[in-house]
Amino acid sequence: xxxxxxxxxxxxxxxxxxxxxxxxxxxxxxxxxxxxxxxxxxxxxxxxxxxxxxxxxxxxxxxxxxxxxxxxxxxxxxxxxxxxxxxxxxxxxxxxxxxxxxxxxxxxxxxxxxxxxxxxxxxxxxxxxxxxxxxxxxxxxxxxxxxxxxxxxxxxxxxxxxxxxxxxxxxxxxxxxxxxxxxxxxxxxxxxxxxxxxxxxxxxxxxxxxxxxxxxxxxxxxxxxxxxxxxxxxxxxxxxxxxxxxxxxxxxxxxxxxxxxxxxxxxxxxxxxxxxxxxxxxxxxxxxxxxxxxxxxxxxxxxxxxxxxxxxxxxxxxxxxxxxxxxxxxxxxxxxxxxxxxxxxxxxxxxxxxxxxxxxxxxxxxxxxxxxxxxxxxxxxxxxxxxxxxxxxxxxxxxxxxxxxxxxxxxxxxxxxxxxxxxxxxxxxxxxxxxxxxxxxxxxxxxxxxxxxxxxxxxxxxxxxxxxxxxxxxxxxxxxxxxxxxxxxxxxxxxxxxxxxxxxxxxxxxxxxxxxxxxxxxxxxxxxxxxxxxxxxxxxxxxxxxxxxxxxxxxxxxxxxxxxxxxxxxxxxxxxxxxxxxxxxxxxxxxxxxxxxxxxxxxxxxxxxxxxxxxxxxxxxxxxxxxxxxxxxxxxxxxxxxxxxxxxxxxxxxxxxxxxxxxxxxxxxxxxxxxxxxxxxxxxxxxxxxxxxxxxxxxxxxxxxxxxxxxxxxxxxxxxxxxx
DNA sequence: CGCACGTGGTTTTTT
DNA sequence: ACCACGTGCG
Numbered sequence: 157x158x159x160x161x162x163x164x165x166x167x168x169x170x171x172x173x174x175x176x177x178x179x180x181x182x183x184x185x186x187x188x189x190x191x192x193x194x195x196x197x198x199x200x201x202x203x204x205x206x207x208x209x210x211x212x213x214x215x216x217x218x219x220x221x222x223x224x225x226x227x228x229x230x231x232x233x234x235x236x237x238x239x240x241x242x243x244x245x246x247x248x249x250x251x252x253x254x255x256x257x258x259x260x261x262x263x264x265x266x267x268x269x270x271x272x273x274x275x276x277x278x279x280x281x282x283x284x285x286x287x288x289x290x291x292x293x294x295x296x297x298x299x300x301x302x303x304x305x306x307x308x309x310x311x312x313x314x315x316x317x318x319x320x321x322x323x324x325x326x327x328x329x330x331x332x333x334x335x336x337x338x339x340x341x342x343x344x345x346x347x348x349x350x351x352x353x354x355x356x357x358x359x360x361x362x363x364x365x366x367x368x369x370x371x372x373x374x375x376x377x378x379x380x381x382x383x384x385x386x387x388x389x390x391x392x393x394x395x396x397x398x399x400x401x402x403x404x405x406x407x408x409x410x411x412x413x414x415x416x417x418x419x420x421x422x423x424x425x426x427x428x429x430x431x432x433x434x435x436x437x438x439x440x441x442x443x444x445x446x447x448x449x450x451x452x453x454x455x456x457x458x459x460x461x462x463x464x465x466x467x468x469x470x471x472x473x474x475x476x477x478x479x480x481x482x483x484x485x486x487x488x489x490x491x492x493x494x495x496x497x498x499x500x501x502x503x504x505x506x507x508x509x510x511x512x513x514x515x516x517x518x519x520x521x522x523x524x525x526x527x528x529x530x531x532x533x534x535x536x537x538x539x540x541x542x543x544x545x546x547x548x549x550x551x552x553x554x555x556x557x558x559x560x561x562x563x564x565x566x567x568x569x570x571x572x573x574x575x576x577x578x579x580x581x582x583x584x585x586x587x588x589x590x591x592x593x594x595x596x597x598x599x600x601x602x603x604x605x606x607x608x609x610x611x612x613x614x615x616x617x618x619x620x621x622x623x624x625x626x627x628x629x630x631x632x633x634x635x636x637x638x639x640x641x642x643x644x645x646x647x648x649x650x651x652x653x654x655x656x657x658x659x660x661x662x663x664x665x666x667x668x669x670x671x672x673x674x675x676x677x678x679x680x681x682x683x684x685x686x687x688x689x690x691x692x693x694x695x696x697x698x699x700x701x702x703x704x705x706x707x708x709x710x711x712x713x714x715x716x717x718x719x720x721x722x723x724x725x726x727x728x729x730x731x732x733x734x735x736x737x738x739x740x741x742x743x744x745x746x747x748x749x750x751x752x753x754x755x756x757x758x759x760x761x762x763x764x765x766x767x768x769x770x771x772x773x774x775x776x777x778x779x780x781x782x783x784x785x786x787x788x789x790x791x792x793x794x795x796x797x798x799x800x801x802x803x804x805x806x807x808x809x810x811x812x813x814x815x816x817x818x819x820x821x822x823x824x825x826x827x828x829x830x831x832x833x834x835x836x837x838x839x840x841x842x843x844x845x846x847x848x849x850x851x852x853x854x855x856x857x858x859x860x861x862x863x864x865x866x867x868x869x870x871x872x873x874x875x876x877x878x879x880x
Numbered sequence: 881c882g883c884a885c886g887t888g889g890t891t892t893t894t895t
Numbered sequence: 896a897c898c899a900c901g902t903g904c905g
Contacts, residue, residue: 246895412894532893573881729891764896
C-alpha cells in the first residue's frame, strides 16, 4: 500500500479512510476535507487490494463532482479510470438501463427528456386529454409526477383521496404511457425504472450486488427517498455503503432531498459509530464561530462543531445600506479596495438569496468596470438553437419521438401550420401510430419533411459524429435560417450560429474523450450533462451566484447580500414546515464559503417586484454573536424621534440619501410624523416597519409590517407606536 | 407566419 | 421592474 496516501490526514479522516469492509456514515462539516476523504478511501481500498477498481460504485449529484473525483483519484493512483462506475445517480442509472434495455422494456436508443422537454410533453398530453390548464397548471402536474416518482411511486400507487388529485393521477398514468410509446424517459424515470429493473430482476440485481463491494456516496444529505432505496438495493446485505454528508448543509428539501436518510442509514446498515469530520481547513476562527453560533439555533441536528487550527482572523464586516443601490455601491468600493490590495477578483464571491438580486449588483459592477461572471443562467445544451439541432438528431435516431418532431417539423418554417399539425395528430391517434408514421402517409409539405429526415439519416449513416451534426445543421436549414436574420435579430442570430458551431466542436471533443462515440451516446451526454455555462475559469472575474449554487465552493472574500427579513430568510419559507431551519442552513452554507473575509450587508429599502419595499434586518444577522461583528455603519438602536421624521431622513446616520416617499402616501398622515420606511415599536406586536400611511387627523392609519406579527393596519389615534 | 401587445408571476436547482 | 408566455391582428 502506498503509505503516502494517509499522510497529512487527521485522525478522523484517517479512521474514515481505513475503515474495514463495513457501512459507514461520515458526517463531514464544511471545509473538512470531504472530497479528499472520499477519494482517498477509494484509493486506499484499491491499493490495499481490498477491491478492484471495477468493484467500486461512486455516486455523486453533479457531473462536476464526479469528474473531480476521477481527476483526484487518478492523481493518487496510476489506474485506468475507464470502465469505472463513477457518476451521477442519473448517469449510472442510464448506464444500467442501456445495458439491460430489454429487461427494462425500453428501446436501445431511448432518449432522455430534460425538464423543458418533459413540460412540453405534459402540455401536449393535457391538450389531447382536454384537461383545463387553468385548473391544472402544467408545471404543477410536472411537479406532481416528478415528486411522485422520486418517492418511488407509480401512478397506481399514489394515494388520491380527492377528485383533483385523482385527475392528476390519471394524467400521470397517461403521461407515462405516452413516454413509453415514444421511447423517452424523463430524469426521475431514469431512477425509478432502474430501481424497478433491479428489484424485479433477481439475476441483474445479484450481478451488480456481486460486483459492487463498495458503494460510496457524496452529499448523502441530498438524496431523495428513491435514491436511497436504489442504494439499499445495490448494497444488499453484504456490500459496504460509505456515505459522506452534512445534515447542516441540507438545502434541497424543496426538491425532494430527505435528510432523514442519514438517520435511516445508521439504522438500516447498523452503523454504530458515525465518524465526524469537524476540523475545518478553510476558514478563520471568527467565520467558523459565526457559522457554529448560527446553526446551533436549529433543532434536530445530528450535531457537530467545526473548529480550526487557524487564528480568529478578522471580524465579520456588517454594512447597513439605505437602499439596494447603496448596498451595491458599498460592495463595489470594497471590491476595488480589496483588488488594489492584491486579492484576485475570482477569489471574491457575491452571494444572494434569489437571482433577481443580481441585477442591481451587476449594474454597479458594469459602471465600475469590474468583470464578473453570473452563475446559473441558461446552459449550453438548453439553448433554443441547440435544442432544435438536437431534435433533428433525436428524430433521426428514433422516429417515435413526437416531442422532437413537433419541435422541428416547422422550424425553420416550411409551411406546415397549426392546421396540418393538428391533422397529423388526429391521424396518428386514429391509426394508433406515431406522428412520424402519420406524416409519412401525408402528402405535400409534410411528406417533404419526412423525406428530409430520411435523407439526413441515410446521408449521415457512415459519417463520424461531428460530420453528422455539420451535415444536419446545413441540410435542415437551421444555419440558413439564422444567416437570413436581419435587423434587430441579427446580433442574436450571430450568437446562435456561433453556438451551433460550438455544438460541432462539442461533438468533436466528445468523440475524442469517449469510447462510445455513437449519436445516441452523444444525445445522452447532451441531456445528462447540460454543460457548464462557459469555461472562463482563467479570467479574473468576480463570482455572482445564489447561495444555493455556492455550495461546495470557497473564496477568499464573500459578500452575503440582502440580509433582510423576508428575503433571507425568504418570506415563502415561513409557510413551509421546517422552512426556517432550511433557510438557516442556507445561511450556514453561505458563511462557510469564506476563507478570510466575510461581509454581511442589508438594505433598508429595495426594489422588489417593481415596488420599493422596506425590510428589517435579517433575524440571522441577529443570531450572530455581537463580538464577532464589526459594524461598518454605526449600530443604531434608537432612531430619530417621531416628530422630526417629517423633514429629516429616516435615519440621519445613513451616508446615502433616503427614499422619497411616494406622493400619495407621503402626504397622508405625514403631519403626524409617520412615514414609509420608518421603524416603529408597538407594545403588543413588537418591532416593525411602516409600509403604508393613509388618511389624516383622527382617521390616519398606518400599515406596519411587524417582524413577528406580520402586516397590520393601525389607527394612529389608538395605537401606541414609538419610533425606533 | 410573425410580430405586437397584454397578462400574470416573481425562492432556491441538478439531472 | 422585468421576463416569459399566449393571443390576436396585419
